[in-house]
Amino acid sequence: xxxVGNGEELTAAEQRxxxxxxxxxxxxxxxxxxxxxxxxxxxxWQAIARPYLLATGGMGAALAAAAVALLGxxxxx
Amino acid sequence: MDPDxxxxxxxxxxxxxxxxxxxxxxxxxxxxxxxxxVGPAEAEDISQDAFLRAFHRLPSFRGEAPFRAWLLRIxxxxxxxxxxxxxxxxxxxxxxxxxxxxxxxPADRLEERERRERLEGxxxxxxxxxxxxxxxxxxxxxxxxxxxxxTDMPLGSVKGRLHRARGELIDLLRANTYDWGLPE
Numbered sequence: 001x002x003x004v005g006n007g008e009e010l011t012a013a014e015q016r017x018x019x020x021x022x023x024x025x026x027x028x029x030x031x032x033x034x035x036x037x038x039x040x041x042x043x044x045w046q047a048i049a050r051p052y053l054l055a056t057g058g059m060g061a062a063l064a065a066a067a068v069a070l071l072g073x074x075x076x077x
Numbered sequence: 078m079d080p081d082x083x084x085x086x087x088x089x090x091x092x093x094x095x096x097x098x099x100x101x102x103x104x105x106x107x108x109x110x111x112x113x114x115v116g117p118a119e120a121e122d123i124s125q126d127a128f129l130r131a132f133h134r135l136p137s138f139r140g141e142a143p144f145r146a147w148l149l150r151i152x153x154x155x156x157x158x159x160x161x162x163x164x165x166x167x168x169x170x171x172x173x174x175x176x177x178x179x180x181x182x183p184a185d186r187l188e189e190r191e192r193r194e195r196l197e198g199x200x201x202x203x204x205x206x207x208x209x210x211x212x213x214x215x216x217x218x219x220x221x222x223x224x225x226x227x228t229d230m231p232l233g234s235v236k237g238r239l240h241r242a243r244g245e246l247i248d249l250l251r252a253n254t255y256d257w258g259l260p261e
């Protein structure tokens with residue numbers, strides 16, 4: 001049994017609302033059993049791929065910074 | 078003491094078996110909150126998103142709040158981001174609910190189901206901050222203290238916001254053509 005609303009001063013409308021919400025509490029939507037497998041599989045390949053993606057991103061950023069610096073120096077000369 | 082502390086410590090070092098146990102332990106509440114916030118059709122995507130975000134953010138988890146509260150905060154944010162990206166749903170959305178085996182007439186069951194679906198739709202039309210506290214307190218039954226940790230709001234603000242959330246939902250139901258029989 002839920003303690004929702006216990007010890008609170010509720011209006012008649014709020015009390016009725018909590019009664020309605022009790023119907024939602026008593027019939028919860030349920031997660032598929034596959035959820036755990038899907039999450040763990042995704043975490044596994046992301047854990048493997050992440051360092052490479054970060055390295056690729058870092059290399060891209062370094063190249064972009066170098067290109068900007070080079071372009072800047074060319075324009076100044 | 079956080080009951081998830083040991084598993085969290087192991088998962089932080091990349092132990093996927095420990096992470097799997099955390100997912101198994103919290104999948105039901107994460108899924109329910111996602112479903113209540115944006116609807117059951119997208120609850121699975123939101124759950125996956127929330128768990129994977131949590132997995133990658135574990136190194137920055139400092140344990141200032143229990144893991145469950147931290148995870149539910151990520152879930153709430155994932156749900157709100159998800160909702161912001163998609164089209165608005167129809168006012169009277171249909172939800173998939175678990176059926177029970179109680180003995181009632183088909184007409185009773187149909188009416189109850191319709192009422193629940195209407196109510197779920199109305200909950201999803203609350204403003205996001207109101208919806209979060211109402212779902213966490215009045216549907217999921219979290220303590221005020223835990224809601225304060227999930228939403229990062231002081232305890233007094235949680236109580237005030239819950240009061241306003243109930244008021245907003247009552248107003249939405251009263252404005253509905255369906256007769257909810259709410260006293261004045």
